[in-house]
Amino acid sequence: MTTRDPPGTVALVEFEASQDTSRLILVPKPSNDPNEPLNWTMPRKLFHYTLILAMVTAGFTLITIQAVYWQQMGPDMGLDLQQLNNGNSTQLAGLAVGCIFFIPFAVKYGRRPVYLVSTALLVASCWWTARMNTYWEVIVTNFLVGLAGSINETTVQMTIADLFFVHQRGTANGVYFVAVMIGSFLTPMAGGAQAAAQGWRWSYYALAIALSILLVIFVFTFEETKYIPPRSLTTVLAAVVENNEEGTNRPSGEKEAADTKDLDIKMSPSNTLGEVTPPLNTYRQRMRFTTTTNESLLRVFVAPAKVIFFPHVIFTGLQFASGVCFLVQLLLMTSILFSAPPYNFDTAGVGLMAMGPFIGNIFGAIYGGPFSDWCIKFFARRNGGTFEPEMRLYTLLPPAIFMSGGLAMFGVTAGMGMHWIYPSVGGAFFAFGLGANGDIVFTFVIDSYRDLVAEAFVGIAFLRNAVSICIPLTAVQWMTQVGPVYMFVTSSMIILFIALLFIPMIIWGKKIRIALAPRYYAIIEKRMQHGLHAGL
Numbered sequence: 001m002t003t004r005d006p007p008g009t010v011a012l013v014e015f016e017a018s019q020d021t022s023r024l025i026l027v028p029k030p031s032n033d034p035n036e037p038l039n040w041t042m043p044r045k046l047f048h049y050t051l052i053l054a055m056v057t058a059g060f061t062l063i064t065i066q067a068v069y070w071q072q073m074g075p076d077m078g079l080d081l082q083q084l085n086n087g088n089s090t091q092l093a094g095l096a097v098g099c100i101f102f103i104p105f106a107v108k109y110g111r112r113p114v115y116l117v118s119t120a121l122l123v124a125s126c127w128w129t130a131r132m133n134t135y136w137e138v139i140v141t142n143f144l145v146g147l148a149g150s151i152n153e154t155t156v157q158m159t160i161a162d163l164f165f166v167h168q169r170g171t172a173n174g175v176y177f178v179a180v181m182i183g184s185f186l187t188p189m190a191g192g193a194q195a196a197a198q199g200w201r202w203s204y205y206a207l208a209i210a211l212s213i214l215l216v217i218f219v220f221t222f223e224e225t226k227y228i229p230p231r232s233l234t235t236v237l238a239a240v241v242e243n244n245e246e247g248t249n250r251p252s253g254e255k256e257a258a259d260t261k262d263l264d265i266k267m268s269p270s271n272t273l274g275e276v277t278p279p280l281n282t283y284r285q286r287m288r289f290t291t292t293t294n295e296s297l298l299r300v301f302v303a304p305a306k307v308i309f310f311p312h313v314i315f316t317g318l319q320f321a322s323g324v325c326f327l328v329q330l331l332l333m334t335s336i337l338f339s340a341p342p343y344n345f346d347t348a349g350v351g352l353m354a355m356g357p358f359i360g361n362i363f364g365a366i367y368g369g370p371f372s373d374w375c376i377k378f379f380a381r382r383n384g385g386t387f388e389p390e391m392r393l394y395t396l397l398p399p400a401i402f403m404s405g406g407l408a409m410f411g412v413t414a415g416m417g418m419h420w421i422y423p424s425v426g427g428a429f430f431a432f433g434l435g436a437n438g439d440i441v442f443t444f445v446i447d448s449y450r451d452l453v454a455e456a457f458v459g460i461a462f463l464r465n466a467v468s469i470c471i472p473l474t475a476v477q478w479m480t481q482v483g484p485v486y487m488f489v490t491s492s493m494i495i496l497f498i499a500l501l502f503i504p505m506i507i508w509g510k511k512i513r514i515a516l517a518p519r520y521y522a523i524i525e526k527r528m529q530h531g532l533h534a535g536l
Contacts, residue, residue, distance in 0.1 A: 006513035007520050008448040012166060012380040012387035024377070027166040027387075028450065033278050037162045037225045045163050049172070051214075051222055052156055053179040055119055058211050059149045060183025061191070062126055063091065065207075066142070067335040068192045068351050069200035076200070079135055081336070081476060087138040088332070088472040094146020096465035099154045101147070103458045104300040106155045110226040110291035111162070114155055119218055121148035123211045130204035150465075152180070154457040161446050161453045162225035166387065167373055169446055173439045174369015181361035181435060184327070185354035192351020200347070223286045228293060230278045295527065306523055307452050308459030311512050312389075315505050316445040316456075317463035322498040323434045324464050326407055326491050328471045330357075330427060333414070333484060336476070342417045353424060360406070360428030364399070364435025371395070372440055389447040390509040392440050393502045399440070400499030403433030404492040411488020437499065448513060451524050 010027045030038040037045070066073070070084050098118075106114040125144040132141055156176060164172045191203040307313055334353050338345045345353070372395055379391040406429025413422035445456050479487050513520075 006510060006517045007451075008389040008513055009510070010166065010387050011385055013377065013385040024167055025385075031229065032276075033227075033230060035278060035281050036227050036229075038165065038227075040163070048222060048225065049159075049163060049175075051218060052115070052159060053175065054214055055115065055218070056152050056156060056176065056179040057183040057187065058207065058214060059122055059152050060180050061187040061207060062122060062129075062145050062211075063095075063149045063152075064184045064331060065188045065191050065203070066129075067331055068188045068347055069195055069203065070335055071339050071347055071350070072195060072200045077133060077135070077138070079138065083135055084138070085332070085472045085476060087142040088328075089469050090139050091142035091146040092328075092465050092469040092472070094143040094148075095150045096146075096462050096469070098147040098150025099458050099461035099465070100301075100304075102151055103154050103158075103304075103454050104297060106151075106158060106226075107300050107454050108293060108295060108297050110224045111155055111159055112222060112224045112226075112288075113290050114151060115222060116215070116218055116289075118148045118151045118155075119211065119215045123208065123215050126204055126208040126211055130201050130208060146465075150461060154454070154461050157442060157446060157457045158453050159225050161450055162227065166447060167377060169443045170372040170376070170392070170439060171369040173443045174365035174372075174435075176442075177368070177435045177439050178362060178365045181358055181365075181431060184331070185358035185361070185431070189351040189354050189358075192347040192349075195351075196346050196348040220287070224288070224291045226291050228291065230276075303523075303527075304455040304458040306519075307449070307455040308462075310449070310456070310516060312445055312448045312505075312509065313456045313459050314463075315501060316441045317460040318498055318501065319441045320438055320460060321464040321467040322495050323403065323438055325468045325471055326403075326430075326495055327434060328468050329475055329491060330407070330410060330430065332472060332475050333411075333479065333488075334427075336479070337414050337484060338420070343420060353420065353427070356424030356426075356428035357431035360431035361435040364432040364437075365439060367395070367432070368399070368436035368439030368443075372436075372443065387447075388510055389444050389513075390506050392444045392447065393506050393509070396437060396440055396499070396502040399433040399436040400496060400502070401433070402429045403437060403499060404496035406430030406433060407495060408489050408492035411484050411491070415484035415488070433499075449520065451527075452520070 011025050012027060014023050014025050026038075028038065030036055033039065066084075067088070070081070073079065074081065074084060102114050102118060121144060125141050125148060128137070129141045129145070132138060157173075160169055160172045160176070191207070194203045194206065335350055337343065338350050338353055343349075372392055375395055376387060376391050379394065380387040383391075406426045409426030410423045410430060411426075413419075413426060445460070446453055449456055482490075
């Protein structure tokens with residue numbers, strides 16, 4: 001791709017001379033360095049990604065599960081519903097602040113230390129939550145959970161860009177959203193059943209033990225995915241010449257030892273002057289705590305301000321913010337509506353209401369993941385082999401309809417006291433749309449601005465959490481004033497309007513990328529001048 005091409009426009013499919021066959025082009029193009037995460041074997045990639053997914057599941061469990069326990073926590077701690085809601089809002093504030101705080105460190109010092117520190121904070125917060133007894137502890141622990149859990153929406157997307165090629169990212173994000181929904185819906189079912197049998201504190205103890213084990217596994221097995229290219233070939237060859245000249249006055253044994261010590265490269269017999277293959281890192285090198293580049297940390301903190309107003313970033317932020325905003329509403333109302341007449345569910349029953357949304361999200365992840373990846377390859381072939389990020393958006397109409405219709409169905413049927421299966425199906429429809437929509441738009445912004453993923457997702461996560469804070473503060477009052485039916489029908493209209501914004505983005509998205517290309521490349525150039533490799 002030339003510097004005149006808009007970011008995101010790449011050759012994805014190459015046709016053979018006969019035009020009867022074609023092959024995929026790996027984008028981004030990997031180097032010959034075996035330490036570059038793009039070059040890792042698929043089992044190695046999947047092992048590390050599985051660890052991340054386990055952390056995502058545990059993190060979202062801790063973020064979402066407390067509402068299931070409100071029936072027990074309120075009387076146990078002497079708290080009313082609004083106080084518990086305030087704790088939820090504080091958690092969302094922590095999520096908004098955490099994405100701003102953690103990401104610059106992930107850019108400068110690497111993903112590994114951020115994952116370790118945030119997971120350790122989740123562990124500490126979970127143990128504390130299991131032991132808390134006062135209202136101020138509810139506020140503080142929720143804020144810490146939000147602060148630590150913020151990496152689920154930011155650093156994970158950086159890791160996906162580190163590990164996977166363009167044609168794999170939709171699937172990777174699809175699996176990510178399955179992990180999110182397992183933590184949001186499936187584990188709360190188990191937690192609700194455990195709380196009904198043993199009390200809410202033991203559910204937190206079990207989660208704290210699982211998080212502690214996960215932290216130990218992370219410490220000893222998770223490798224850094226931030227990639228810093230080795231020295232350029234010119235620098236390496238100059239070092240070889242200099243080393244050989246100095247070695248002429250040494251005994252041959254010393255010369256060979258010095259060559260090995262001074263040069264952190266290996267030259268295979270088949271290497272030409274244009275091929276220098278770095279050696280595999282040792283276990284100690286792979287487990288180092290930080291992978292530091294020399295850019296200014298302050299500059300990294302302010303960098304998102306240059307990207308947050310890119311239309312593609314705003315579009316993705318609005319899509320995800322609206323989806324999560326009404327997901328929070330659905331979760332809160334599930335706890336409130338189904339623990340009251342005519343349902344009168346206990347904590348186990350409230351938890352089981354998450355089964356429908358969980359099943360819906362599984363299908364949403366398949367639609368937004370593997371199916372979306374298949375679609376972009378199909379569209380690229382029809383476009384002469386060239387891929388445009390907006391091609392992913394062609395598949396967004398069904399998720400928009402399912403999100404809106406599912407939200408309305410949940411609110412109307414639950415508000416009218418109909419059999420629990422109907423709101424459960426409505427929740428499944430909503431979760432299908434949310435999972436597919438989130439997967440597609442997340443991958444869309446990675447495809448568009450891969451070298452600015454960190455900055456883009458700081459803005460996306462901040463917008464998502466800033467908007468979501470309003471729901472716990474206003475949901476109870478809103479429902480009391482207008483009732484759940486009108487509340488959810490209004491919500492369904494709002495989310496449909498926002499979801500359909502993909503249509504103007506399809507029409508004008510490429511023109512916007514072309515117009516902003518000079519600014520994009522100027523940011524990348526400045527980053528590289530200050531010692532930060534593109535793509536970090």
